[in-house]
Amino acid sequence: MFVLVNLKAYPCDPVAVATAAHEVSDATGVRIAIAPQAARLSAVADTGVETWAQHVSPVEHGSHTGSTLAEAAADAGAVGTLLNHSENRLKLADLDASLDAAERADFETIVCANNPDQIAAAAALDPDAVAVEPPELIGTGTPVSKADPDIVRDAVDAAAAVDDSVDVLCGAGISTGEDLASAQDLGADGVLLASGVAKADDPKAALEDLVEPVA
Numbered sequence: 211m212f213v214l215v216n217l218k219a220y221p222c223d224p225v226a227v228a229t230a231a232h233e234v235s236d237a238t239g240v241r242i243a244i245a246p247q248a249a250r251l252s253a254v255a256d257t258g259v260e261t262w263a264q265h266v267s268p269v270e271h272g273s274h275t276g277s278t279l280a281e282a283a284a285d286a287g288a289v290g291t292l293l294n295h296s297e298n299r300l301k302l303a304d305l306d307a308s309l310d311a312a313e314r315a316d317f318e319t320i321v322c323a324n325n326p327d328q329i330a331a332a333a334a335l336d337p338d339a340v341a342v343e344p345p346e347l348i349g350t351g352t353p354v355s356k357a358d359p360d361i362v363r364d365a366v367d368a369a370a371a372v373d374d375s376v377d378v379l380c381g382a383g384i385s386t387g388e389d390l391a392s393a394q395d396l397g398a399d400g401v402l403l404a405s406g407v408a409k410a411d412d413p414k415a416a417l418e419d420l421v422e423p424v425a
């Protein structure tokens with residue numbers, strides 16, 4: 211199971227969370243990555259943790275003020291990127307161009323989507339993985355694996371029907387080992403989470419509990 215912690219714009223210490231994630235990943239062998247703000251990619255990557263961008267812009271080198279250039283994120287130490295998160299939705303043409311940008315930077319990619327139909331459409335764009343995250347559950351602490359298990363099962367089936375090489379993650383409200391185990395039982399290859407770790411008093415303890423079922 212792959213665990214990707216999206217720090218969003220939460221007021222946490224990304225280096226402290228990254229250090230904790232690296233320690234837990236090393237101790238358990240579970241793959242854990244951290245996606246900080248773009249400005250903190252280098253500091254997070256310097257901890258040795260697997261580091262991802264939260265987004266890369268649909269642009270190449272050039273006059274693109276304010277963009278997040280994939281090649282610059284790679285130079286900062288990122289090895290993958292989320293795309294089309296519900297909090298940073300892309301038009302279809304831009305999502306396709308951002309995937310091209312990620313490919314130029316040799317990034318692994320996860321395209322986020324709300325539901326199985328969108329998962330199928332995202333899988334058709336040939337990302338490495340897709341992540342189903344019902345926006346109404348994001349940040350609630352109510353795990354998608356418990357609140358709506360069918361959406362996870364159906365997302366796994368929808369992606370497989372398009373391209374069975376595309377991994378499927380699920381997210382929204384995931385925070386405990388029980389949530390991760392449920393996601394695995396529903397066929398997910400990993401989980402995407404944010405507040406369960408970014409807002410935890412003890413991120414290391416939160417991560418140790420999260421990965422315990424697969425450690």
Ligand SMILES: O=C(CO)COP(=O)(O)O
Nearest residue numbers: 348349382383403404405
């Ligand atoms: O948006 C998410 C991960 O990208 C999920 O957020 P929460 O884990 O806070 O529900």
